[in-house]
Structure formats: C-alpha cells, structure tokens
Amino acid sequence: MLTGLWQTLKSVFEKPVTISYPEEKRPVRPRFRGRHVLTRYENGLEKCIGCALCAAACPADAIFVEASENTDEQRYSPGERYASTYEINMLRCIYCGFCEDACPTEAIVLGDNYELSFTDRHQAIYTKDILLVPVPEGGKPTPQSVEPGKYDRAVPEMKDPAD
C-alpha cells in the first residue's frame, strides 16, 4: 500500500500528459489525414477538374462527382472540365487517403481538421462550397472570366512523380 501511495505522490509532481482540449489543441502530424479540402491555384482557379478518379478510388463509395464544361467566360478550373457537384459523405469516409493519391491535379487533399460533428445524416454530406478552400490573396473567386486559350490544359505537368 505504501508503494502505491508513493507512486501517486510521485505523479503529482510530474508534467501532465493530458491537455485541456478544446482550449488547447495538440498539433497534428505532417501526414495526418483529416477532413478533405479542395485546393485552388494561386489565381483562384479550382484545381479540381471533375475527373471523378477520387470517386473511383474511394473504397467506401463516399465521394460523388458530377462534371460540367468550362468556358472562358465562366471558368472554374483549367481545361475543359470542372466539378459542378462535389460531395463527400463524411460518415462513409474512412480517411484512407486514396482519393488524394488518385487525384491527377492534387486538388483533393486530406487536411488536419478532425473536428467533425453532425446532428443529422444530411449534414455529414460535405458539398463543394464547404470543401473548397478560400480564394488565396491576389486570386479571384470562381467562375472567372479569363482570356481565351490561356488555361487549356487540365492536368498540370508533374515535376516529380514520386513527390
């Protein structure tokens, strides 16, 4: 019993391992897989081209994509095609990151947000407006009106395929 009490007393002076969440938050690891975001280029154009390869790769069938056609007057993304509907059912998602791997434009990225809460099933479906990141500084919101012929290439060249 004395050994036990001694242990307790010793622990009182140790640094606590718990943190006072939610006031305090632990930083996530660099390769943490949290809630997805749809990224943009610096000029504000969406990286997502609506190819639906993420939906094809998804083992949980959580992603639903529907594509439409870009025009130079109403441009959402480079190339001809953009995602007019992009939905992820976060209740289905298993955060495996296959979507990220499959994406040819690095548009879908698993971020570091793990604080997901819903009060009904419909809320668990994250639409494109929720998933898209804000327009970066100096960029314009989509759809943009751009000069013809400037953004005709959907898939950017990959500098290092291993990256």
Added chain:
Amino acid sequence: MSKMVTLSIDGRSVTVPENTLVVDAAKMNGIDIPVFCYHPKMKPVGMCRMCLVEIGRPMIDRATNQPVLEDNGSPKIQFSPKLETSCTTPVSEGMVVLTRNDKVEAARKEIIEFILTSHPLDCPICDKGGECPLQNLTMRFGSKEGRFLFDEKMHLAKHVPLGELIWLDRERCIQCARCVRFQHDVVDDPVLDFHNRGRSLEIMTFSEPGFGSYFSGNTTDICPVGALTTADFRFGARPWEMKPAASLCAQCPVGCNLEYTVRREAKSGGATVIKRALPRQNESVNEIWICDKGRFGYHYTQDPARLGQPLVRRDGELVPVTFEEALKIIAEKAAHQPFQILAGGKLSTEDLAALRGLAQESGGKAWLHTYMSGGFTPHYGLSADANLGALGQGDAVLVAASDLHEEAPIWWLRVKQAAERGAALIVMNPRPTRLKKYARHVIRYAYGEESLAVAAMAEENLALAGEEIRAAAETLKSARNLVIFYGSEGLGLTGSKGLEQALADLLERGGFTGRENSGLIGVWHAPNLQAGFELGLPPAEGLADLPAGGVLYLAAADPAGDDPRQAAYFSGREFVIVQDLFLTESAKLADVVLPVLAYTEREGTFVSGERRLQRYYPALAARPGLKADFALTALIAKSLGYELEGRAASLALEKLAASQPAFEGLNYLKLAEVHEQWPQVGGSDLYYGGTSYANRQGLGKHLSRAAKPEPDAAPLREGIRDVPKNALRLVPHTRLYDAGSTFAPSRLLDQRRARRQLRIHPRSAEPLGLQQGSQALIELEGAPFTAEIVLDETIPGGTALYPRSLGVPMNAPFHAVVKPVFDKSAS
C-alpha cells in the same frame, strides 16, 4: 460454301474461309491482334500500323513449282523481311503468323509511342477514358514512360463542334479515319473528310448544319479515342460509374437493340437517370449501329412533365387523387359498360393483350390507333430465321410508298447494304428518295395510285404498265426471295389497306409466301404496331371509327392532340379514361387520367416490323406508386370483376403464347437466348466495336406465321381524286426528326427538327401566289393551319406534301384551298 484455308497462328493450326483477313482469322480463334483503324464492318486501310505481325509463307521452288521442304519433310517457311499489317493481308494456305514474338512486341510499342507523340493524354477529363482502346492498348503494349514532353507536342483545338450533336477534339484524334470511312462507305453520308496532310491533317465537316447525318452518333462509338463525343453525354459521367441496362429503341418499328447506361444525377435531385443510349449488337436487326433519333430520343422518358398521380374530373376540373380513389370511381362509372378502347402502338405486347382482354370481357372492342393497315402482315410478314442481312445476289427488295431514310434509317441502311451485296432493289415512290441511287428499278406513280402500280406489276397488265414496271416484274420472276417494305407516304388508312392487299397479292402470285427470307414489312410509325396487328386489333385513324356510347378508354393514344376536331367524339360517352405518360390533349378531356410507367422503368416486349419479338428490361427503378400499362388495365378489370393477368409481364406473355398461335412456344427465357455473333464486340478488347455493347440479354425470336387473312374489297385508289379546281391535293409524308410527344422533349435536336412545311412544285405554287419561305394558310375545314412553303421540283404537280407529327391535324391525303398569308406588318 467458300473454300477453306488452313494456316498457323502462334503455332496453332486454324482453318478459316478463303479471303479472310489475318486479323479476323486470329480473332475468330481467340487470338487478339490490336488494331485502331481496322473495323470488321469496313474495308481495311492499314493506316495505323498497330496490327503489325510477322508473316511467313511456304517457299516455292521456282523451277519445279513445288514447295521447298526442310530436312525433316515439313515445308520451308520464308518470312518476309518486314512486319506486315494483318488487317490488309488475306490468309493463304500454309501461312505462318506470329503475333507475340519480340519483334512484334517492339513494333507495337513503337507504334503506340508514335501515336502518343501528339496525343494530349488528358484521360482524366476525357469521356472515353475507361472504355478507350488507345488507353487499353497503351496499358498493355505501350512503353511506361513517354519520351515526348507535353510542351513539345502538337497543341490543337480541343473543342471543335462538328454541328451541335458531335464535338471533335483535334488533339486526341489519331487519324484512323474510322469516322470518315463510316460516313463514306457504310452510311453514304460523305459529310466528313480529312483536310490537309501530315501533321496538319484534320477532320472537317462540310454540310450545313454540320455533320448532317442521321447516323452521326455511331462515329463516337467506333472512334478508338475520345476525339468524337456527343453533346448529349459530354462529361455526363465516367463509364465505370454507370450501370448498363438492356433495352430496345421505341422510336420506330426496326426494334434496334439498345443499352441504356444509368447513373444518379445531382441535377435530378439525386434520382437515377439515363445518361446515354448505346447500340447493343444484334446482327439480325441493327448490327452495331443505331440512328441519332434512337440515340438522343430517350429524353421523354424522364421529362419533368410526366404525370405522377391519377387525375379525376370533379366539377369540371381535373384534380389529383390516389390510385385507390381513381379505381373506385372507374368501378362505379364503368360497371356493366362495354369498353371501346383505342390503343397506341407504343404499348408493349402485354399491354395490348390486356387491353384486348378487357374489351372482350366487357363486350366492347379494342382498336389500334394508326393510319396504316397491317392486317396482312401476320401471315405475309417475315418469320422463322429471316434476316435482312442475308439478302444478296438473286434476291429482291421492294420499297413502296416509303422514304426509308426518313421513316426507319436502320432499315434504309440494311436495304442499301442488301442492294450493295447484289439484291435487286425496286423503289416505288412518286418522288425521288435516298434509295434511288441503289435501285435497279425505280417506279414512279401518281399519289393515290400506289395499289394500281403494284397490281400492274403483279398481273403484268401491260396496258397500264410502263417499261419500268415490266422490267421490275421480270426481275421478280427470277428472284429467290422478295422482301417488301411498305410505308405511308401519301397514304391514309384507306390507301394503306389497298396497298397492303396489293403487295400481299404480289407475294402470293410470285410464290414467295412461305419462303425463308421473304415477306411483307410495314414501316410503322410506332415501335409495336406489329403486335397490335398480330393480336388482330383493327386499325382506327381516329375516334370516328369507334362505336358511340359506353366507356372510352385511350391508352398511349392522343387523337385529340393529333387533330383538335376529334374532341367532338369525347362528348356523348358515359365515361372517358385516358392512360398516358403525359397530360395530353385527350387526357385534358378525360374523366379519369391514369399515369403509367415509361417503358424504361418496366419489363415488356415489342414486336418489330420484321415480326421479331424482343424483350426490354427495366433500366430504372419503377417510379413509386406507378404501374405498367398491363398491370393497370388488369387492376381496372379486377375492379369490374374480370380476371386478367397483371402480376408480371412474363406471365402475361405466357398466357398470350398459350392462346395466340403466332406466339406459340415463346416466353421470356427464350427471348433472352443469345448466340455468338460476328464480329465480337464489347469485350475487354474494345477496339472492334467501340462502345457498342455485346448482346447478353437476348436476341429475340421471330413469331411464327399466322393464319391467312380474308381479303376484303380494298379500293385500288386512295379516295382523294376529285380535287376542286382552286384546291390543292395535300398528301402526308414522314420526317425523322418530328415533334411527336415521345421525341419533342429531346431539345438537343431542335435545330434539326423538321418544320411544318408544305413542299410544292414551283409550277403548282406560282398560280397560287406561293413563294419560297412564305407562309401559307391551308383552309382545312374545322382546323385551318399555316405552313411554310418550300418549293421542290421533285414533287408532282397539283400536289403538296405536308409532314406528319408536326402540328398538321391530318394523317391522310386531303384537299384544301391554300392561300398565301400576307405579312400585315409589311403592308
């Protein structure tokens, strides 16, 4: 039987008919040789070089003309120093073909790399990605890395509309010329061609509107890359996301086998919808082709205007009610009343049988809503294993009163091909049509005298007959088989009856009845009129033919929509029930309106004009609460105390097969039978048929020959003869892109849709003061209408042609005073 040739492919000894190409010989024996430009339905050109193989032939000693033998006694094989294209090389005796050695593999790798030098590799956004022969073959034979940087590649226009239906991506095109060859050789609409040469080569269309062909959609199927895509499906979904469902086309009586691919759609509120229609192979019906009407005409099945709930007239207004309430009202009002039923040709065989059953039980009668007569086709039509594809040298095809290219494009194609194989084509029409070019004999007659012309040919009444008729009669004498197509150009029901009987008589006198590939085919205006005739339903042009009184029950028939004057026949009925997809003009006059499932949401069968009974499967789930036509009719019957089969379509057909001799022995399982077809399409080797589907859900079966009908005294002339002096004779003709209720919702084709035009010879137009492009008023009694004047020198004098299903309230010839309408604002 042609001579057989034995050769060796990859060490396997195979025997194939002489003149077979090496690539086909390999394919027949399960060995795949990759191809891009070769297509088994077209002549080889050897443009893409993908099919290179190593070929050796037995060495012949020139002095003795004997094969040189090896030491062991086997013939010595001499391999050619270079690889040969297997798509242009016919087989020869003793040939040795190697398709898998290092030399061939290396060549394939290089060809793929060469093709990819100017290909954008934008598979993620390409509609073909996932079912693309270039993608598949690159994965299988191509190199893992490309040596060509994107920035050094050719950059060309990616969005070139070839008309508003088909779009071209010039970067993706690999210049295989499949589309160009298809348009030139297969369908003879040479509206596409190559422009420039070498790296500047591009596909151009030079028709107005662009890519003006009724078969244009097929080029997107056979395109081995994503260069040609349809505007209808563009970016609609990825191929692997869609579920295929076997179906039939419901736009015309050819009965083309289709595959609908369906997927959930956000635009439709998450509902599953049809995304596209693709051909399903049936070599006896549509081969691997479909026309653009079939490809883009499905939109009506998911039109938002479709009825979802029964409507009942209360205080003069149609109000929505439940099915139980509607049936209760029908049971009250219709009890012990004879049902006078008008059924449309868009219903399935089971629906028509149920309607006939209800009419019989209640002491009424069921009629078929049509302006064509077909009572003779069950006996004189095709049966057994008839196949238009087998017609050739020694056979004859007669096309009477029909512009097949407008009425049933796939039949036009089949007849054209039969003529090219050597069948004697006789075309009878008062004006030139697209078939004239392939015809051996062209017979011209005056509108209204089609039966006289046929009778002259049958009896060789030389006093009446012109030289062409005599020559045609001579051809028929020596013909082995005779297939007759008869349409409705210039004819109403009366004229159609006369023509049908005259043609049946021609078959009978020539001794063609009972021959395997001979018979009478009606070019109907609806997919399943044939079934109505098989069931013995009498034709009715409108409600005037139906006896007065009793309950009027209209199913898939809209007489008031076709002709507003028909509304008069709705009054004086005890009760009117209309069963339809839409709130039609007739439905607006009904006491009860019952909505039904579209054919894409249920099972059923259609009988094609060739008397082939074919099954269609549900592509989409049934709309909640709605029922198929036959089930609804059975429910109505049940509420009145009659017993009809309404549980399943398959049971309804079995019941029909038990009572109707022509359907004997047929059931849903038999209709689902398939056998191997050549060429094989739709497998993992997409390079042959492109995106045509293999047929795994049934090729259908021919109905057997029905009993001989009793001929009645049909008039040999259509009624309209005594045209008043100041009036014009107006005769109907059919245009493919009309404004019928099951085609109008396909908005994509609006630009190409025929307009309400009156075609008239300039000499007939002049005295009436009618000018090209001006509006004219046609003073039809009770329903005057206007139409645009088109001057056309091919139209016989004193006559004007009006199109059907474009708002003219007539379907038969009539005469009326035609006056120019003067633009008030101009004067």
